[in-house]
Amino acid sequence: MLGINQSLHEQLEIALQKNKEFTQILNSSYDEIFVTDAKGNVLFVSESCKHFTGLPPEAFMNKNIRELVAKGIITNSVTLKTMATHTIHSVEQEYPSGKTVLATAKPVFDKEGKLYRVVCNSRDISELVEMKRRLTNSQSAQQDHSEPIIQKTIGGQKFITQSQNMISTLQLAERISPTDSSIFIHGESGVGKGVLAKIVHESSPRRNKPFVQVNCGAIPENLLESELFGYEAGAFTGANRRGKSGLVEMANEGTLFLDEIGEMPLGLQVKILHLVQDKAFKKVGGTVEKQVDIRIISATNKNLMQMIEEKTFRQDLYYRLHVVPLYIPPLRERKQDISLLTDYFLEKFCSKYSRSVELNEDTKLLIQLQEWKGNVRELENFIEQIVVTTQKPMISMEDLPLAMKQMIHNENHLTLQQMTLKKAVEETEKQVLSHALKQHKTTRKIAKALGVNQTTIMRKLRKYKLT
Numbered sequence: 001m002l003g004i005n006q007s008l009h010e011q012l013e014i015a016l017q018k019n020k021e022f023t024q025i026l027n028s029s030y031d032e033i034f035v036t037d038a039k040g041n042v043l044f045v046s047e048s049c050k051h052f053t054g055l056p057p058e059a060f061m062n063k064n065i066r067e068l069v070a071k072g073i074i075t076n077s078v079t080l081k082t083m084a085t086h087t088i089h090s091v092e093q094e095y096p097s098g099k100t101v102l103a104t105a106k107p108v109f110d111k112e113g114k115l116y117r118v119v120c121n122s123r124d125i126s127e128l129v130e131m132k133r134r135l136t137n138s139q140s141a142q143q144d145h146s147e148p149i150i151q152k153t154i155g156g157q158k159f160i161t162q163s164q165n166m167i168s169t170l171q172l173a174e175r176i177s178p179t180d181s182s183i184f185i186h187g188e189s190g191v192g193k194g195v196l197a198k199i200v201h202e203s204s205p206r207r208n209k210p211f212v213q214v215n216c217g218a219i220p221e222n223l224l225e226s227e228l229f230g231y232e233a234g235a236f237t238g239a240n241r242r243g244k245s246g247l248v249e250m251a252n253e254g255t256l257f258l259d260e261i262g263e264m265p266l267g268l269q270v271k272i273l274h275l276v277q278d279k280a281f282k283k284v285g286g287t288v289e290k291q292v293d294i295r296i297i298s299a300t301n302k303n304l305m306q307m308i309e310e311k312t313f314r315q316d317l318y319y320r321l322h323v324v325p326l327y328i329p330p331l332r333e334r335k336q337d338i339s340l341l342t343d344y345f346l347e348k349f350c351s352k353y354s355r356s357v358e359l360n361e362d363t364k365l366l367i368q369l370q371e372w373k374g375n376v377r378e379l380e381n382f383i384e385q386i387v388v389t390t391q392k393p394m395i396s397m398e399d400l401p402l403a404m405k406q407m408i409h410n411e412n413h414l415t416l417q418q419m420t421l422k423k424a425v426e427e428t429e430k431q432v433l434s435h436a437l438k439q440h441k442t443t444r445k446i447a448k449a450l451g452v453n454q455t456t457i458m459r460k461l462r463k464y465k466l467t
């Protein structure tokens with residue numbers, strides 16, 4: 001008898017211990033958990049209800065939900081809806097504390113299929129509601145003074161904007177297009193400096209002549225001079241026997257766009273200065289001066305003033321190139337353009353890949369709130385990624401994290417552990433390169449930052465299809 005009593009006592013102890021543990025778990029949930037029986041009598045309320053309602057769980061315990069509604073402690077009760085329909089319901093509830101929660105009630109049935117419990121989970125969405133409100137306010141404020149949408153098509157590519165600061169830059173660019181003045185475009189990577197340079201060319205009398213773009217950081221330093229200026233026959237070993245014309249000569253009568261001018265090696269800057277001042281140059285290994293008729297546009301995302309101070313960029317060259325400066329603001333400073341470009345890229349890629357994908361309002365909001373450090377290029381790649389990878393016709397916020405994760409190249413250590421060593425090394429290389437590509441943009445700088453030579457970087461970028 002004593003033995004049976006002892007065993008019952010132990011079992012009771014274990015059951016009580018478990019019960020205590022379950023209660024602790026439920027109470028540590030950030031969401032509020034609210035349980036009633038089939039008649040609406042409150043059986044359990046987790047402690048986070050204090051955070052939402054300002055009242056302790058005891059204020060609800062052993063009361064009936066109808067009584068709580070009648071007293072105005074609960075409004076728009078989702079539990080009552082589920083009790084009435086025996087189905088899941090979700091509603092937004094506002095509490096006098098100012099909090100807004102998304103409450104979802106789920107029916108629980110017994111073995112006979114009769115309603116047994118209603119379990120309601122409430123999540124604080126006050127921040128999201130506030131963000132939405134601010135965005136709606138700023139959108140309607142923008143709409144009040146909204147600019148017309150400006151669209152331009154350059155070589156099959158569209159340029160689209162609705163923000164006042166971008167429109168001012170565009171208007172200035174078009175005003176100076178007919179002249180031959182040198183233009184210097186400043187702006188972060190991916191803001192559209194290349195597109196703007198093409199717009200200038202297309203709006204100028206040179207529009208039917210070549211537009212030659214040189215990415216000064218993408219051509220290996222030892223080849224840059226001969227690529228730009230060409231070389232005479234037999235100028236160096238391995239050179240073409242008949243010599244070669246350079247990009248400068250190819251741009252004759254047209255526009256030469258020197259992108260990433262900050263990457264121009266110091267030694268070559270004197271030759272560029274001579275080209276800008278006198279529109280003349282000599283081929284590598286040549287003795288004869290050649291004249292060209294070109295308009296020069298340069299661009300950088302670098303702080304050239306600082307480079308001048310550090311003596312890595314010539315001041316005289318800077319002032320020669322900087323006759324008319326144009327500045328393209330980053331995407332985060334022209335929020336209207338984020339939604340405009342999102343819609344535009346969505347349409348563009350849906351048509352390109354014959355897909356039909358839409359973004360719901362919350363997703364658009366999230367996109368609008370991103371920093372977009374890689375600017376329009378990053379947004380464009382992101383939308384393309386969504387269109388090609390998604391299986392759903394309507395994208396909601398829950399569908400985003402993976403895509404966003406991929407976009408910012410978050411490392412996933414768990415999956416790394418499950419890979420072969422070769423695959424893990426490749427994945428890591430790819431992530432390191434993608435990250436470096438975003439930070440440095442040119443292969444020369446990436447090579448320097450990663451401590452390997454430029455050829456290795458170029459080979460690996462091709463291998464991982466990152467170019």
Ligand SMILES: Nc1ncnc2c1ncn2[C@@H]1O[C@H](COP(=O)(O)OP(=O)(O)OP(=O)(O)O)[C@@H](O)[C@H]1O
Nearest residue numbers: 158159160161188189190191192193194195376377
């Ligand atoms: N306003 C715009 N409308 C449509 N597409 C745009 C716009 N601005 C930029 N893009 C697109 O974004 C991408 C990046 O633009 P672009 O190459 O001109 O940027 P960038 O500032 O020259 O970049 P980087 O400094 O890295 O060379 C291109 O695909 C371009 O077509």
